[in-house]
Amino acid sequence: MKQIQTIEDVYSALDEMAGELQAAGQSRLAAILHHRLHQVAWTTRSELLEELHKLLTNALDSNQEELPLLLRQQIERILLVIGNFLNTAKE
Numbered sequence: 001m002k003q004i005q006t007i008e009d010v011y012s013a014l015d016e017m018a019g020e021l022q023a024a025g026q027s028r029l030a031a032i033l034h035h036r037l038h039q040v041a042w043t044t045r046s047e048l049l050e051e052l053h054k055l056l057t058n059a060l061d062s063n064q065e066e067l068p069l070l071l072r073q074q075i076e077r078i079l080l081v082i083g084n085f086l087n088t089a090k091e
Helices: 007-023 027-038 045-063 069-090
Strands: none
Touching: 007 027, 007 045, 007 069, 027 045, 045 069
């Protein structure tokens, strides 16, 4: 799994995660993630990141038992980086 330290790392980590979700039997979540990243036209980066934050938060809440530990940890790390970016952008 890709190391995530900056907001720029989030995009490639999410692309990688979509493949891992697919392999873990989470094809619906993988397809939604891919769609949000590559097929929706976003007005701003913050708009995309807010949507991804909601999507991943909901995925953790509703699929907690179905997601492998490493994927849950990766999602949590991505949520932390996105949340920090969004909080800084609002200041």
